[in-house]
Structures are given as structure tokens and as C-alpha cells.
Amino acid sequence: MPTPKSPALRYCGRTFSPVELDSIRNLIVSNDEMKRAELSRQVCQLLNWLKPDGGLKDMSCRVAMLKMHRAGLIKLPPPRWGNGNGRRRPKLTSASEAQEIVSVSAGRLGELEFLQVESRKDSSLWNELIERHHYLGYDALPGAQIRYLVFSGSRLLAAMGFGASAWKVADRDSFIGWNAEQRAGNLHLIVNNARFLILPWIKCPNLASRLLSLAARRIGDDWEKRYNYRPVLLETFVDRERFSGTCYRAANWIRVGQTQGRGKMDRYKEFSLPVKHIFVYPLRRNFHRLLCAPT
Known part of the structure; x- marks a missing residue:
């Protein structure tokens, strides 16, 4: 069953069109062994999402994709670290x-x-x-x-x-x-x-x-x-x-x-x-x- 079309949505200061959301979904499906960090870099390149200095807006993209995942718009692979909610709590030590x-x-x-x-x-x-x-x-x-x-x-x-x-x-x-x-x-x-x-x-x-x-x-x-x-x-x-x-x-x-x-x-x-x-x-x-x- 095809994924229903979504209205344009804004995450981390960028508006994502329905076509772009479909492109992100297709990228994830086509690279099912790729980790989340690499996926975010690929999405930045795909959408030409760049910082003012020309570098990839990688961290913003990671946050945006996690929010899309939580909203049910995309399905990310399991996180490499942590408890599955995208957040890894720092370990508390004597320091x-x-x-x-x-x-x-x-x-x-x-x-x-x-x-x-x-x-x-x-x-x-x-x-x-x-x-x-x-x-x-x-x-x-x-x-x-x-x-x-x-x-x-x-x-x-x-x-x-x-x-x-x-x-x-x-x-x-x-x-x-x-x-x-x-x-x-x-x-x-x-x-x-x-x-x-x-x-x-x-x-x-x-x-x-x-x-x-x-x-x-x-x-x-x-x-x-x-x-x-x-x-x-x-x-x-x-x-x-x-x-x-x-x-x-x-x-x-x-x-x-x-x-x-x-x-x-x-x-x-x-x-x-x-x-x-x-x-x-x-x-x-x-x-x-x-x-x-x-x-």
C-alpha cells in the first residue's frame, strides 16, 4: 500500500515537502543496513541541506529525522546506542x-x-x-x-x-x-x-x-x-x-x-x-x- 501523502512539514528550521519526505523514505528503504548517522548525511546531500559554511547540516538533519520517526512519517533503523528512543543518557561517574x-x-x-x-x-x-x-x-x-x-x-x-x-x-x-x-x-x-x-x-x-x-x-x-x-x-x-x-x-x-x-x-x-x-x-x-x- 503506498504511503499517504503528507502536507509540507517544518523541522529544525526547514520545510520538507511531500516529495522530499518520499525521497527520505525511499533512501531509508534502499539502504536498510545504513546507520542513522550515515542516513542523515545522505539526506543532507540529497536535499542540499547545508550550513552557511557549505558543510552538511548533519546534526539538524539527525534531529529532524528523529522527530519524523517519532511522528510516524518515516521508519528509522534501530539506534546503535541507547534504549530505542533516540536518547543515550550519560553515564554518571565519580568525575x-x-x-x-x-x-x-x-x-x-x-x-x-x-x-x-x-x-x-x-x-x-x-x-x-x-x-x-x-x-x-x-x-x-x-x-x-x-x-x-x-x-x-x-x-x-x-x-x-x-x-x-x-x-x-x-x-x-x-x-x-x-x-x-x-x-x-x-x-x-x-x-x-x-x-x-x-x-x-x-x-x-x-x-x-x-x-x-x-x-x-x-x-x-x-x-x-x-x-x-x-x-x-x-x-x-x-x-x-x-x-x-x-x-x-x-x-x-x-x-x-x-x-x-x-x-x-x-x-x-x-x-x-x-x-x-x-x-x-x-x-x-x-x-x-x-x-x-x-x-
């Missing part, structure tokens, strides 16, 4: 266990080192720390991303993660002033501070705002070295029932509104999500003009 409390002013910590997470060892540690100590737990960051481990000498203080921005956020989009076409073409110029964790045993007043300021100074250069373009705006979302966003305000981030408390697929407002403060931090003075530029 992330609580340590002796450090209670000094942020200024007494001296120079702070931002180590980009690149090795498998550092990646495992970052994932484990977030899983154990961040209230949201660990989820792989989709798309382009940079993760940091922050040290004072040999002492690990924090873990930070920056990744792809949210597709559509009413108050943020109103603040920027762009239209749908401009957003689609320039969204990659916004980077989301998706995870920010100061380890629970680090009790240093003003450390959070200092880390945010230092990260904002270096993220542009680090991002350009890795992806060959510079972001112009940072964003983050702060659960207002848990936090007030004091450290972001102290680091000169701008509160531009709040989320609507529902998911992007919840068209009928049936499913409630936590309402979050929206903060942004301009990396370029002319960010409005750059984000609203025609594409």
Missing part, C-alpha cells in the same frame, strides 16, 4: 560527584580559562555534569554548537553550551523586527545559550555574570573559527518559576519579553510549558540591520 565547597569572591579566582569541548573525554565530562547537576538534564544540542568547560587553574567551575537558536519566538522576533523571510535566511546569526551550569559546590558571588561577560567576548571569534561566520546576537530562555535572570541582567543582557508557555507544534494551546523570560545580548551594534538584511 561529576560533589566536591569540597569553594566560597570566595569571583575576583579572587584569578584568570579563568574557557576550554572548548573537542575531545571525547571532555565531551563525556560536559555531558555528565549537565545530566547530573543541571535542572534540565542532558540533551544533545542540535546543529552548530560550542561547549565550554571553565577552569580557575586546575579547578573546574562551570559548563556552558551554545547552540542553534529557536525557530520562532514572538517577543524576540518583534524586538528584532524581521519578517518570516528574513528570519529564515538569517536565523543562524543568532546563537542560543542553551546550558549554563556553575557547579553546585562553587559558591562565588558575581561569578555567573562574570562568566557570561567573558563568554560573550569570545564566542564570536570561536564561532567564526569553527563555522566561518560570526553570530551577531545571543539569546537565552530563563524559567521564570525557577530564576529571575539576575546574572543575565548584571552581564548587560536585555530582557525582551517572555515565551507563550506552549510548544511550537501546539497550535491549539492544549499543552502547557513553563513560561520563560527571553534575554538577548547583541554582539554587534548593527545587529538589527544585519538580521533584517534581505536574503
